[in-house]
Amino acid sequence: MTPAGGAVPTRDGALPRSLLFAAAAVSALAVVAVFAFLLWFSLPVFRGDALASLLSWRWQPLRGQFGILPMLLGSFCLASSALLLAFPLALGVCCFAHGAGPVRAARPLLAAVRFMTSVPTVVYGLVSVFLLVPLIRDAFYGSGFSWLAAALTLSVLVLPTIVLLVDAQFRQVQAEIGPSAAALGFSPVQQLLRLTLPLSRRGLAAALALGFGRAVGDTLIPLMLAGNAARVPHSLLDPLRTLTSHIALVVATDSQDLAYASLFASGLILFVVTAFVHLLLRRWRGQAA
Amino acid sequence: MIMRNSVMSRCLTLVLSAGLYAFSPLAGAADLASFAGQNGKIDIAGGTAHIPVMNAAAKRIMQSNPSIRITVAAGGSGVGVQKVGEGLVDIGNTGRALTDAEVAKYGLKSFAFAIDGVAAVVNPKNPVAGLTAVQVQEIFAGKITNWKAVGGRDAAIHVFTRDEASGTREVFWEKLLKKGVIADSANVVASNGAMKSALAGDADAIGYVSIGHIDDTLKAPALDGVLPTQDNARSGTYPVVRKLYMNTKGEPQGLTAAFINYILGDEGKRMTAAAGYLPL
Amino acid sequence: MERMLRLFAWGASVLVPAVLLTLLAFLLWRGVPGWSLALFFGDTPPLDAVLRGAPVFDGLWPACLGTVALVLLATAIAVPLGIASGVYQAEFASPRQRAALSFCVDLLAGIPSILMGLFGFALILLLRKTVAPAANTGLLLSAGCLALLVLPYLISTTRLALESVPHELRLAGACLGLSHGQVVGRILLPAALHGIFGGVILAVGRAAEDTAVILLTGVVANAGAPSSLFGKYEALPFHIYYLAAEYQTPAQLAQAFAAALVLLCITGGLFAVARLLRAHLETRWKTGRSQ
Numbered sequence: 001m002t003p004a005g006g007a008v009p010t011r012d013g014a015l016p017r018s019l020l021f022a023a024a025a026v027s028a029l030a031v032v033a034v035f036a037f038l039l040w041f042s043l044p045v046f047r048g049d050a051l052a053s054l055l056s057w058r059w060q061p062l063r064g065q066f067g068i069l070p071m072l073l074g075s076f077c078l079a080s081s082a083l084l085l086a087f088p089l090a091l092g093v094c095c096f097a098h099g100a101g102p103v104r105a106a107r108p109l110l111a112a113v114r115f116m117t118s119v120p121t122v123v124y125g126l127v128s129v130f131l132l133v134p135l136i137r138d139a140f141y142g143s144g145f146s147w148l149a150a151a152l153t154l155s156v157l158v159l160p161t162i163v164l165l166v167d168a169q170f171r172q173v174q175a176e177i178g179p180s181a182a183a184l185g186f187s188p189v190q191q192l193l194r195l196t197l198p199l200s201r202r203g204l205a206a207a208l209a210l211g212f213g214r215a216v217g218d219t220l221i222p223l224m225l226a227g228n229a230a231r232v233p234h235s236l237l238d239p240l241r242t243l244t245s246h247i248a249l250v251v252a253t254d255s256q257d258l259a260y261a262s263l264f265a266s267g268l269i270l271f272v273v274t275a276f277v278h279l280l281l282r283r284w285r286g287q288a289a
Numbered sequence: 290m291i292m293r294n295s296v297m298s299r300c301l302t303l304v305l306s307a308g309l310y311a312f313s314p315l316a317g318a319a320d321l322a323s324f325a326g327q328n329g330k331i332d333i334a335g336g337t338a339h340i341p342v343m344n345a346a347a348k349r350i351m352q353s354n355p356s357i358r359i360t361v362a363a364g365g366s367g368v369g370v371q372k373v374g375e376g377l378v379d380i381g382n383t384g385r386a387l388t389d390a391e392v393a394k395y396g397l398k399s400f401a402f403a404i405d406g407v408a409a410v411v412n413p414k415n416p417v418a419g420l421t422a423v424q425v426q427e428i429f430a431g432k433i434t435n436w437k438a439v440g441g442r443d444a445a446i447h448v449f450t451r452d453e454a455s456g457t458r459e460v461f462w463e464k465l466l467k468k469g470v471i472a473d474s475a476n477v478v479a480s481n482g483a484m485k486s487a488l489a490g491d492a493d494a495i496g497y498v499s500i501g502h503i504d505d506t507l508k509a510p511a512l513d514g515v516l517p518t519q520d521n522a523r524s525g526t527y528p529v530v531r532k533l534y535m536n537t538k539g540e541p542q543g544l545t546a547a548f549i550n551y552i553l554g555d556e557g558k559r560m561t562a563a564a565g566y567l568p569l
Numbered sequence: 570m571e572r573m574l575r576l577f578a579w580g581a582s583v584l585v586p587a588v589l590l591t592l593l594a595f596l597l598w599r600g601v602p603g604w605s606l607a608l609f610f611g612d613t614p615p616l617d618a619v620l621r622g623a624p625v626f627d628g629l630w631p632a633c634l635g636t637v638a639l640v641l642l643a644t645a646i647a648v649p650l651g652i653a654s655g656v657y658q659a660e661f662a663s664p665r666q667r668a669a670l671s672f673c674v675d676l677l678a679g680i681p682s683i684l685m686g687l688f689g690f691a692l693i694l695l696l697r698k699t700v701a702p703a704a705n706t707g708l709l710l711s712a713g714c715l716a717l718l719v720l721p722y723l724i725s726t727t728r729l730a731l732e733s734v735p736h737e738l739r740l741a742g743a744c745l746g747l748s749h750g751q752v753v754g755r756i757l758l759p760a761a762l763h764g765i766f767g768g769v770i771l772a773v774g775r776a777a778e779d780t781a782v783i784l785l786t787g788v789v790a791n792a793g794a795p796s797s798l799f800g801k802y803e804a805l806p807f808h809i810y811y812l813a814a815e816y817q818t819p820a821q822l823a824q825a826f827a828a829a830l831v832l833l834c835i836t837g838g839l840f841a842v843a844r845l846l847r848a849h850l851e852t853r854w855k856t857g858r859s860q
Contacts, residue, residue, distance in 0.1 A: 017661055017750065023653030024662070027724060028673040030717050034680060037691045060473065061453045062462070092581025100578035112586050118840035119592070120778035122806045123829045126813045127592050130599070134490065143447035143491055145476050156588055189571045217681025219781035224813060228477040239476050244683045244781070249452055249479065251690060251785055259453065267687045271680065278679035282672070332801060334789075344791055348626045351793065355624055360801040362789035363815075375697070377705055482815035 038271055042264035053258060054265055059230035059241075066258040068266055070231050074240040075270075077233065078147060078222060079215035082154035086215075087208060089155070090162035098170045098196065099188030110167060116160040125224035128153040133225065140237050145227035148236040154221045162211045169203025170196055206284050213277040217270065219244040243270050320556040321353045323547045328356035331544050335362075335369015335382035336456055337480035338405060338499035339533055341564040343382070346552055349560075357544065363480050366456030373397065373536050379545045381536045384456030384499065396539055401532040402552050403566035406500040407461045408509040408517035408529065414492045417441040419511035425465060428495060431472030436493065448475040449487055449496035457481060460531045461497045465512075501565030519567050533566065600830040603823025609633070624793050627820075629828050631794045635708075635802040636777055636832075638795045642712035643719065643776045648769055651720050655727025655765075660753050678721035686785030689714040693786075706787035707799040714782045719772035726768025730761035767846040774839040778832065780806040790815075805832045 045051055056067030093113060097106040128149060137144030173196050181191045197204075219242075222228075227239025228249060241249075243266040250263050333343055340361060347359035364372070366383035373381025374395030387399055409425050411417060417440055420428075427433040428446055437443045450471050451458040462468060478484050481502045488494045489506040500519055503509050509517045512527065521527035541549055551557050558568035610618050611628035618625045625631055658670045689710050696704035734757050742752035758765075788807040795802040805828050812825035 017657075020653045020657035020661060023650050024657040024666075024670055026650060027654040027677070027720055028670055030720065031673045031677040031680070034677075034684065034688045034717070037688050037695075038684070041691050041694075058473075088577075089581045089585060092578045093585055095574060096578035096582035100575045101582055105582070109582055109586065112589055114844075115837065115840065116589055118774060118836045120780075120806060120829075120832050120836055122778070122780045122809045122813075123596070123833055124592070126809055126825060126829050127595050129813050131591075131595050137491065141445050143449070143476050143487075143494060145487075159585065187571075189575055193571060193574055213679055217679075217683070219681070219683040219784075220810065224810065229474055230477070231473040238474065241477075244681060247683050247687055248781065248784055249477070251687070263687070264691070267684055271684055274679040274681060275676055278675050282675055330800065344626075347791065351624045352626075355622075358793055358796060358800070360789050360792040362791075362801070363811075376702075478814065480815055482817060486814065486816055 035271060038264055038268045042268045045261045045265045050258060050261060054262055061259050066262050068262050071241050071243045071246045073232055075216055075242040078150055078242055079212055081151040082158060082215045083211050086155035086159045086162055086211060090159050090166055093163050094166045094170055095192055098174060099192045113160045113163045121157060121220045124153050124157055125220050128225055142237040145225060145239055146237045147226060147233050147240050150222045150226035153225055154215055154218060157221060158211045158214050161214055162207045165207035165210060166204060169200045173199045202284055206281055209277050209280055213274050217274055219248055223248050320551050320554045324350055324354045324357060327544055329544050330358040331548050332378040333361045333380045334364050334372045334378045336366045336384040337363045337482060338384045338457060338501060339382040342561050345560040346557060365452060365454030367454030373538055376538060383534045383536060385459050385531055397536045398540060400535045400549050401569055403533040403561045403568055404523060405533050405566050406517055406522035406527055406530050407457050407497055408500050409495060409497050410488060410503060410507045410509045411495050412488055412492045413508045415441060415508060417510050421513050422465060426469050429466055430470045431474060444493045447491055447494040448472060449478055449484060449494055450475040452477055452479050457499055464529045523567050596826060596830055600826035604827055608824055608827050629824060632803040632805045632808040634794045635804045638708060639712055639804055640773055640776045643715035644773055646713060647716035647719050647723055647772060651723025652727050652765060655724040659728040659731040674721050674724050682718055682779050683781040685714045685718050686782040689786040705799060708795055708802045709798040711783045711786040714786055715776045715779060718782060719775050722772045723768055727765050730764030731757055734760045763846050763849060767843045770839050770843040774836045778806055778836050780810055783807055
């Protein structure tokens with residue numbers, strides 16, 4: 001018998017508890033450290049006029065304007081529009097797999113969706129740059145690097161996450177009510193529509209929240225596809241910049257000025273938003289249990 | 290098959306370079322010889338116009354002496370200044386002169402190695418053959434939004450600009466746009482290379498690149514009747530001109546000094562010229 | 570209403586695989602024709618590069634090596650830490666500790682990867698200002714940040730794998746007079762190994778594909794094969810990102826698509842192995858077969 005990983009059993013085969021505890025403590029502290037660093041480095045932001053400057057609508061560093069509100073709005077617009085697309089689609093896929101489609105097609109469909117989770121983000125980005133962007137440019141106006149291009153690609157990226165969560169929820173509900181519903185004469189589609197969907201409300205909300213967290217946190221898709229203009233988009237064909245791509249773009253500028261502070265402020269906002277999403281999820285899970 | 294080919298091309302390179310050395314007995318040999326027996330690393334970051342020259346030099350040096358490692362990262366001139374200033378890299382490239390503040394703050398030393406122009410460029414399919422400086426300013430400010438207004442076809446103009454760290458952007462903004470507004474609806478790309486590939490794929494786009502980056506995938510319309518070529522940049526008839534610099538923190542030492550000397554030497558000059566710049 | 574639902578479900582279920590197929594077809598169409606040894610090794614003889622470490626220019630080889638080094642390092646950091654934390658959480662923690670730990674793991678799982686990169690970057694800034702003025706971004710820093718990124722996967726799969734071990738095994742151990750620590754080390758962990766291994770493989774895939782973390786912590790476009798823990802390096806996902814924006818020649822574009830195919834094969838392959846392991850695990854406990 002081989003001991004696992006780094007937790008080396010002592011001679012009598014017992015695991016050294018203190019070592020395990022140390023590992024657990026390090027893992028727990030990691031999250032605290034990340035938060036502390038972001039907070040510490042964005043402290044200069046909270047001094048006096050810096051905050052007012054950051055919380056404004058213009059990003060023009062050459063003129064001393066460092067507003068990150070356009071990026072905040074950009075992140076929000078992009079993530080919600082991607083969800084608006086991905087969520088119904090995911091729901092459709094799950095309904096298909098749980099009664100609205102032929103039983104035999106369910107397994108390969110879900111397998112394909114699961115495989116999608118293993119496609120690297122940067123590969124989605126690459127394909128969209130050379131397939132989707134020219135299509136959008138030719139079909140509409142603008143350069144093609146736009147909110148629309150990023151939203152479409154991002155929805156493909158978050159779709160599997162949502163499908164897998166909703167699928168798990170449907171499974172659970174149907175295991176509970178399936179037999180009785182069938183006995184009552186519900187057809188599979190009726191069962192979906194009248195019972196499974198309404199009973200899965202909380203699971204759906206959780207999938208939505210998790211999808212939002214993933215969409216807000218993604219960097220590569222907006223960086224490669226959204227055009228990165230630092231202003232509020234007026235249409236789906238306008239470019240936009242998200243907080244994540246703002247961090248990637250600005251990370252290396254001069255370390256003294258406000259551009260730098262804006263970097264960590266963006267990071268802090270992102271952290272708080274994603275942490276909030278996950279706390280919400282925890283709460284729901286706690287109530288469900 | 291491929292192996293044989295590359296062996297052959299290696300032999301060919303040897304023969305060719307032997308020929309070169311025959312004509313310039315001092316140059317190449319002395320240049321690379323300064324790296325013989327040395328080892329260590331050189332990290333380079335910053336200006337993206339410099340990258341073709343840096344890569345060519347890195348390749349040549351590392352092939353002649355595999356125990357030297359040279360890494361080349363992009364980022365733009367602002368990144369070059371900051372990274373070399375903070376000691377994160379050995380050489381920070383800029384496509385603009387350092388400001389007094391930057392020199393004072395970090396104790397930087399600059400080595401200019403090439404002259405380069407910055408030109409407004411469009412896709413080769415774009416029929417517009419010339420623009421005035423005022424037209425360029427108004428296009429970038431977002432006042433002219435259709436190619437028809439400047440003699441092109443009836444299509445919306447897609448404006449591309451560079452990020453804040455770009456030296457190319459600074460020179461273009463200062464010398465051609467006269468520090469005017471760049472519309473914030475412009476798409477932002479992160480390097481000369483990225484600008485080039487974005488414009489090459491978009492028939493209605495306009496942007497700006499270092500003249501060294503212009504090839505047949507891009508078209509540079511005449512500016513006030515003057516074609517943006519390196520010759521016109523040298524003679525001063527084309528006004529939007531800058532030098533390309535390598536910067537070090539303090540006096541360069543060891544390998545870094547050898548690298549800078551190599552770029553400034555005859556072989557470096559040939560590489561600079563091959564990349565489309567005018568060696569100094 | 571029912572008709573509409575059925576119609577919509579069909580629509581979605583045709584569309585999603587169609588998107589996936591389009592993606593794969595496009596990748597193959599653009600990636601395969603340019604496939605050659607030169608794509609990986611440039612003009613360096615491949616055998617020289619592989620066996621003698623001759624420097625490769627204009628090829629994917631250094632980026633492949635960089636990704637392998639990065640993933641190995643990140644795994645070496647994250648796996649012991651993750652498994653040990655998972656074991657502690659599942660078997661030894663007091664209820665309060667367990668709640669605190671699962672809270673932290675949940676938060677950690679939610680942190681976007683770009684923030685892990687920003688954390689690494691800030692860490693270097695701090696180190697340079699205080700104890701280590703020569704600290705710099707590089708391979709080890711990236712690996713450390715990637716390790717943090719995949720840590721939550723490892724902790725939760727370890728915990729789940731331990732929890733899914735049949736209760737009888739635990740009882741059997743106790744009946745034999747083993748201490749709790751011995752039961753965990755000698756019985757539960759070996760029994761849960763397959764499940765844990767599946768988690769490890771998924772974590773490896775995640776570490777191999779992430780771009781945002783390394784973007785901020787030391788990856789560069791041209792570095793050659795990785796040579797030291799603290800040096801800059803190349804990596805496949807960054808190479809794809811870089812070439813997608815910066816390609817200058819059709820050959821470079823072909824290289825980007827080839828790199829994408831290579832990366833997809835790596836992550837897809839790892840994913841398949843993880844699924845197989847999981848399937849194996851499920852049948853094992855269902856049939857009661859043991860090894």
